[in-house]
Amino acid sequence: MNGLASSLAEIEALKESAERAACDIVICPPFTLLEKAVTQAQGSPIAIGAQDCHAKTSGAYTSDISAEMLAEVGARYVILGHSERRAVYHETDMTVARKAAAAHASGLTSIICIGETGAERDDGHALDVVRRQLRGSLPATATSSNTAIAYEPVWAIGTGVVPTPDQIEEVHTFVRNLLEDELGPDGRQARILYGGSVKSSNAGSIFGVRNVNGALVGGASLKGADFARIILASA
Structure with missing residues (x-):
């Protein structure tokens, strides 16, 4: 929930870097700016x-926005199951899967978020949580072209604490194997x-980890210059 009309200037600031980028670039602003x-x-x-x-195309769901509405205004992607949606709004894996299916039906690529809390990791349940969330959140319509998975350990989001490269690789390789199973x-x-305290100073090392194919960037994406440095680190 960041950004007013004046924030659109940050997109303009990104364009030069975007032309030189070796990756796909997606910006997900609030609905009011789409x-x-x-x-x-x-x-x-x-x-x-x-x-x-x-998850529904239309109906008596005051304040909600359908995937069809997003596609109509030109959106091509949608983030689903973000840890804040799961924790604050109590979204279940089934809810995320239904939303993802709706996104696919409207031609959108879904970015499905999964990840454990600090307590779950400390208890040794990180991979169990990732398995449950991935299998429960992935709809039958998912393919490699319409779905990306974002691993965002909840304990790393906005904290400045980043998992070690070995921890990231362990989970990403586990997710890769699950995706091949599914x-x-x-x-x-x-x-x-990978998502969770990604910034320009650590992006290069994160992108170098096996089975990391990109980043879901939070606070560091709010300023075009900061985000540009992360984008260029992917080269």
């Missing part, structure tokens, strides 16, 4: 996504993103 952000990003490699959607050979092509 249509303007699509216009702002036109002519650049930057795609626009949303931060959530409802999607067959297509699971080898699915993108697995």
